[in-house]
Amino acid sequence: MNQKGVILQGSSRSNGNTNTIALFVKEKTGFDIIDLKPKNIGPFEYDLKNKDDDFIPLFKEIVDKYDTLIFATPVYWYTMNGIMKNFMDRITDCLKTEKGIGRKLRGKKMGLISCGSDSELKEGFTMPFIESANYLGMSYLGDIHTWLENGVITSSLQHELYFFIEKKIQSSQLINKKQLAIKPL
Numbered sequence: 280m281n282q283k284g285v286i287l288q289g290s291s292r293s294n295g296n297t298n299t300i301a302l303f304v305k306e307k308t309g310f311d312i313i314d315l316k317p318k319n320i321g322p323f324e325y326d327l328k329n330k331d332d333d334f335i336p337l338f339k340e341i342v343d344k345y346d347t348l349i350f351a352t353p354v355y356w357y358t359m360n361g362i363m364k365n366f367m368d369r370i371t372d373c374l375k376t377e378k379g380i381g382r383k384l385r386g387k388k389m390g391l392i393s394c395g396s397d398s399e400l401k402e403g404f405t406m407p408f409i410e411s412a413n414y415l416g417m418s419y420l421g422d423i424h425t426w427l428e429n430g431v432i433t434s435s436l437q438h439e440l441y442f443f444i445e446k447k448i449q450s451s452q453l454i455n456k457k458q459l460a461i462k463p464l
């Protein structure tokens with residue numbers, strides 16, 4: 280199984296605060312960043328009329344290439360931002376018509392990074408991600424809430440991020456590598 284991870288950045292600005300956090304995590308993990316902002320990803324439609332936009336080829340690339348998906352979203356009105364919500368809604372396409380792509384999510388890992396205006400994250404923010412991971416057969420690695428102060432990541436948040444990366448993300452990859460190293464008799 281491919282061990283590489285990707286940070287799916289759902290902010291409404293490509294070089295904003297969520298991107299600052301995503302770049303920090305990229306530097307420590309070597310994960311790629313996919314910026315969803317410039318992609319042409321329409322909302323979910325029951326008649327699947329957006330099926331020819333960027334979503335299906337992008338999602339196919341994601342499931343083929345990556346084992347760990349880190350959703351990175353700013354907090355807009357107490358929840359994920361619209362770009363990220365559209366992206367998540369469109370996974371439904373992969374449960375209706377593109378089932379082969381959807382099935383490939385099983386066994387993959389999901390993590391969550393939220394980025395707000397301060398240290399407070401209201402209860403319930405993480406629930407849609409945890410429940411979606413469960414529904415899709417993915418394992419949920421955990422989450423971290425982030426924010427910037429005067430445009431920078433405080434040193435205490437940097438420590439929390441190191442902890443999140445080491446204990447939640449990288450340790451799960453080590454476990455997988457060990458499992459892969461055990462050869463069947």
Ligand SMILES: Cc1cc2nc3c(=O)[nH]c(=O)nc-3n(C[C@H](O)[C@H](O)[C@H](O)COP(=O)(O)O)c2cc1C
Binds near residue numbers: 291396
């Ligand atoms: C439309 C909108 C709604 C927001 N709502 C919240 C909110 O409910 N809670 C919060 O902590 N911050 C809120 N913020 C602030 C952003 O979460 C914060 O500035 C974040 O770091 C922005 O990340 P970005 O630069 O990637 O967009 C909101 C910002 C915008 C633009």
